[in-house]
Amino acid sequence: MLIGLLFIFSQITMIASTIDSLSLKPPTNLIAFDTPDDRGVSITLKWEIPQDISKIQGYQIFREAEDESLHLAGYAPVNKTEYIDQIDVRNNVPYQYRIRSTSPERLVSLFSEPSQKVYAYPQWFRKDLINVVVITLIYLALLIYFVQAARTGKEIFLRRIPGLDALDEAVGRATEMGKPILYVPGIWPMSEVSTIASMNILKPVAKKVAQYDSKLIVPNRYPIVMNVAQQCVKEGFTEAGKPDKYNEDDVFFLSPNQFAFAAGVNGIMERERPATNLFFGAFFAESLLLAETGNAIGAIQIAGTDRVPQLPFFVAACDYCIMGEELYAASAYLSGDPRLISSIKAQDWGKMGLLISLLLGSVLSIFGITFIISWFTVR
Template structure:
């Protein structure tokens, strides 16, 4: 007992407590730091106490293990209010050292700008400059190179084939909802397809799995017919809701392909396990098939069973590729430019890491 008491008396308290408002945050946080006890190895950790008065009312708000000399207090901190702190060491037997001196008053506040996000700001500004450049270039009539996407180029040919054969075009906008990017991209393509079939006076069949997508596709197809100057040819019965059950929907679409024998099948959007069922059935009927999805797991099935496959981001680029709108083309080229810059930074970061420099790697941290 005497040994333990003498040991405790010899353990010095932590020193040099420092407190400051935590930088780069929205307030509600104060950072406490201190110098370790000279006998830090004899302690199990440190207790952090806080009060709104300098001399009374202290209560413990945190504990850190031995070897840690920094604590971020997030416990009911109010911006604009003064707080005082003190720290003491604790042994495994719950014996304590003396407290440090009470810290000066510290006030938490929010910061207007997070300096840790400067790289994000630079990236956004850089992307906006690239975007404005390409949009301006496109509006001036200068040609912007966009690589050829065979699946999209084949759309007109596929619709023309259906017209020559006197058979309908089947358009499946995927099985996902309107919150899916692939579905939105599919709707953009559907509008162009609807306009084209209206010009050729070819029936267009659009079965839907999602009720909201059904309402959107019906309106988009109607607008396509109106743009083509053929509103009288629009048949709303050809755009219909089937079911929300995945495989029941697939079975219904397969039945349509077998009964109606469309000359062209377009599978564009988000697909899951039913992709091969749809594509294989369409292949058996002898239809020209164009598929597109951003689902990596379903692409092999479409590549195997379809004539043309639009892969991943090619689906997103479809609206710009088909319409040639300056804003859309500029956005597409700006995205490519941004990806190129990121790729170069990744390569430079890799090379820098090999030689012990982490500058470029830190630029990519968010």
């Protein structure tokens, strides 16, 4: 008899739960469409909430496809009428959605009517990126203007960089003393921007060295960097009209190990006693080892790096220090090429415009005016 009573009680409980579930109404008018102005892999859902939401805690969103069975894809709070599905959505695959209500007691309603089949796909033109297009066009206009100005002979002002102005003095001093110039292009591979910038500086340096009829020593940590450095030095000597003075053995591979390379360069300093040391590129823990050794032998030292943690060591031990973006601008500064100079000038104007916009946007946002900030927001 006890078993019978338990069975009856369980049936009554099940019936009560069913009645409660039926009292929960699912959302209506469910529609699904590709999310506009995106790269695809996203579908937006919209629906109308039931009239009575007093017993509803939220909505469970289910998704199915040809190769996916119906499964839970997301959840939305009770007052939401929109959901963007971005979880494992694939482009050009038909999806169909259903939605149902849930209660705090974990009861669920019946499913809503299924949505129409929908495909996610990328847009050819994204309206939310118009700001990027406008900014790019403004920069290109500045670049074209300064290039044309440079070609017509208009002088484009670049502020003086003392470390680069001192190169003539440093190379001339080495020539007077009959000692070589040591050039270290950093310790990173050719794929790094700082190493590329160093190679751009090496060519005009080699040209100056050839004009002064001095010796240039360039140790390298990577073979590929060595090959590029050899070509830069060779072109520099050729442009100076002294290709016969170029010695390929002066640009050589030293060691792939960081501190073995540093030790080898220090040994070169002690043996060759260069009058000028040039450190341009990416440097790390070896920076102070190299700069202190060069300082100890009494060489004029000019260093340039974009590695902020190493700047204090170079500032302390070198005569001149080129910091951050000055390293990237050095090749244009030394070569005097109007195209490179105009490019730097356009970048400077672009940065000035961004800085003014950020400051103005910050001030206006205090008063609730956010159109400038929203203009620089990319979704």
